[in-house]
Amino acid sequence: MKITLSWLKEFLETDANIATVTNTLTAIGLEVESVHNPAANLESFTVAYILEAVQHPNADKLRVCKVASGQEELQIVCGAENARAGIYVVLAPVGSVIPNGGMKIKQSSIRGVESQGMLCSAEELALGLASEGIIELPATDKDIGRRYVDVAGLNDPVIEIAITPNRGDCLGVYGIARDLAAAGIGKLKPIAISEIKGAGKSPIAVEIKNTQACSLFLGRYFRGVKNTASPAWLKQRLQSIGVNPISALVDITNYIMFSYGRPLHVYDADKLQGSLVVRNAKEGEKFKALDHKEHTLNASVPVITDGTEVQAIAGIIGGEKSGCSQTTKNVFLEIALFDPIMVAKAGRTLDIITDSRYRFERQVDPNFLVGAMAIASHLILEICGGEASEIIQSGDHNFKLRTVAFHPTAVESLTGMDVDPTRVNKILEALGFKYNGSEVVVPSWRPDIEGEADMVEEVARIIGYDHVPAVSLRYVAPRAILPEKERRKEIARQVLAGYGMLECITWSFMPANEAKRFSELKEGLRLLNPISNDLGYMRPSILPHLLSAVVRNVSRGHQDLALFEIGPVYHDVGIDAQEIMAGLIRSGKAVARNVHESERMIDIFDIKADVLGVLKACGIESDALRIERKVPSYYHPGRSGALLLGKTILAYFGQIHPLVTKAYGISVPVVGAEIMFNRIPLAKNTSSSRKALVFSDYQHSVRDFAFIIDEKIAVDDIIRSVKKIDKEKIQEVNLFDVYQGKHTEATKKSVAISVRIQASDHTLTEAELDAISKQVVETVGKLGGIQR
């Protein structure tokens, strides 16, 4: 909403300067977004008069003008077609800067003719208005030499205000003036326009067929008007907020809309075929609106017709056909009350944005139809002449004022501000409320006021939130900063960042055709209205986005990547179906070429370490986990595994299936993992989750064993069975070599392990150690292993 200081002063008696006005506006909830004074960069421009204009000797399109600047006679070369003797113009003297483009005016020679300044168009002055040729001012000789901004009344700051959607009453300058008056910035001038007595009946009647869309319709017929250009004051009002003047009738309706937040419409009565009917459009009905576009309507759009065709979309836009032009002689004025929801819906469906729609959507004052009629009638008769008919009315004037319970102590209770009741009374009165000490009557222009809390806000905002005292909260910290479930995610972040991985955050949605590679599609996980198809399906895994991230980073020359993300994934439809996953990707080299050691490509044991590290930090020891080859199809079938706790799969890890990496166009090796956080059992109580530590100070021994064994036997099976021999004394079993080649049979491998043995109560004797070693050999023997 744009207003100007002078427009505001039309309704508000005040001496306040621009800074006070804007600061107060923001403080009372009418947030000032910008203040712009168009005069700011036009100060050096003056009014001049063309004494003579002759053809340039060397250029067809240029004229050489003799110009009176008030001080001297200047010679100026001008290219505008309308540059001619006898007009008052805007002079940019030598040394001034043209606002549009920033050109500095210098004394120069144009095609051999001296030019001492420039005559300006509205466009060059960046006035935001369309222009043809140079500005022709309606000035007099007395104005020559005066500042252009003073003559044109441009020294008028424009204030742009963000009006919240509950404050439809402030979509007119008058409503803003009322709020400012309540805040002590001046005195609101009453709207004192007497009704005009009409002469004769309107030849055009109105019938409301859809009373839900339109509850009340006032109309008036004006005979014999002259739709001239608007007077200067009216043009200037509209121009000052960037609205182009069109014709007196249209400008009057705009002026009333911007002044009072009250949209109205004028029809060229001679273009109407008959009386007006408010009804819903027919499905597919066509309508050419004032925006010069043809709109196809549907049955939910309320329209105004003349019995034969649509002449306006209710509350949104008028029709091109019955629009007023300079030849309009008889005019029909519409002031109606349209339903905000129906206007909003129609506007959205048709995608038409107008100032009228904007105001109806936010509710106009249902008690300001007669008043607006009086103001409009006065202006039309004054500017356009003619004769007004009696007012016709369709629908009922059945608006009732509402009351809301309110006690001044509520202000203190909700805001902590101690307020004097007489101050409260004064504020409420200034805002138009009628208050009897326990109830307020809500003014018709404030449909947003529903209860006591709203009244508290009214009082508090006018006094100013600055006066709310800041009170410290009493701190009683909760038992733990994070619930266990949330803490897991933080643990994983720390562990993975500690392992050198970079945390990413990617969209929760992804292309459905890409998701298909990772999961069976479910219709219920499709967005009905995605930003684009690329963001149209709820992701079943984090890996696809990380793979895309690999692609992007590789294309920038970074191949050795370690990325992770912790976030939601969706396998099933519904509110409870969300799972929290950590997705991990490593690609390229684990060890890059360097001076200390040989380079190495990433492999699945790197990512397995990441996963086991996270699980261990979350309280799951790797000994408690089983490993199985039960993985989704986007993993390499031979180089991937699932980690299970009992029957629950906690994580997958492995090389990404070559077909998948190929589909992404990735040629470096990629391993990935997924950890399902929801499935990790919660520790019952973190403070007591550790067993007492038992350790032995007696001497330990390490014995090495090597076995020839079938290549199909998993190393983990050997290690686990050895550990099982004596859980107390066998403390560690480490695999230190696996060999398969010339020295082993075709289907066999050599496996070397070291076993650390220690007792808690004595140093083991040679005999005891031998006995355990014998058991190790026997146990592995049961798996088919023969000691080398």
Add this chain to the structure above:
Amino acid sequence: MQIHELTIAEQEALNSISAAKQLSVLDDVRVAYLGKKGQISLYLQTLGTLPPEERKAFGAAVNSVKERLTIALDKRKEVLEAEALNAALIQEELDITFPIRSRPLGYIHPVSRVIQECTSILSAMGFEVKEGPEIEDDFHNFTALNVPQDHPARQMQDTFYLNAKDHHDKPLLLRTHTSSVQIRSMIGNKPPFKFITTGRVYRSDYDVTHTPMFHQIEGVYIDKRIHMGHLKGCLNEFLRQFFELDTVPLRFRPSFFPFTEPSAEVDIGCARTKERVVIGAGSDWLEILGCGMVHPSVLKNIDVDPEEYQGFAFGVGVERLAMLKYGAPDLRAFFESDIRWLSHYGFTLSMIGGGK
């Protein structure tokens, strides 16, 4: 006579000791003087030939010479050994300007970091963390929060809807704020309520300053006598700690949200330089969050009596906080997984320790 010779011998020995440049030479000196047939040892053998009255004094003199030489030999040996070790170590010298063995540091995303910071500040102020689903129903995301049926926020151009319906045959949606989690946490429970919710939220908007997914932190505190003054106190303290300032200039402006009444937007004092916005100084204001007193209709919707209970709520965008505090200029870069950005704006490890 013999004493004189002994003194000369000692002096010669000491000279040889300090002249010795190698351990082997030093050992030769030792043998020459203190060995079985060494010069000094030989004096002891001549003791028997001396008259008894001289024997004692001369013996003592020889022994003390022997002792002094032994000490001198040991000292010299130590010096030569140290020199030898030094010489050997110098041979082992490495080029210490070599690059290190790779030990990459990982980085935590600035969004996670800001959530950690806010959580720890607000937790210390007594707010508990609650979490909840991102796919929501109409009731928890809109109706319970007093958003009217025809409110623009419910429209397809603002909210993402899924091709699935809830129990009331309304389409499921992606939560547009974490307030839905507040509703879930409050409904069926009795006040006081004092918690925060954090996480991803979704709105259908994609341009330079909006992404279809972003993060929020929202707080709610409902008890019997909680008013706007407490809200002010709470936000003062929260933002002061978050921006690491002694005092934080805040401006509360009246505003409008369906779920709060009175409502306010909060601006933070700042100075705008060409490169960035400096929080806490200067004469400009920057909008940072929305807040207000929980609307009585919201309380009724969760079966809390607004006559008895009241309280405040606030919500703030995490990315916005991250941009302001850490100067990351481009919102869209937050979600692009560019490792150059992640390692520049990310954080290593522990939040409390700082980390870069």
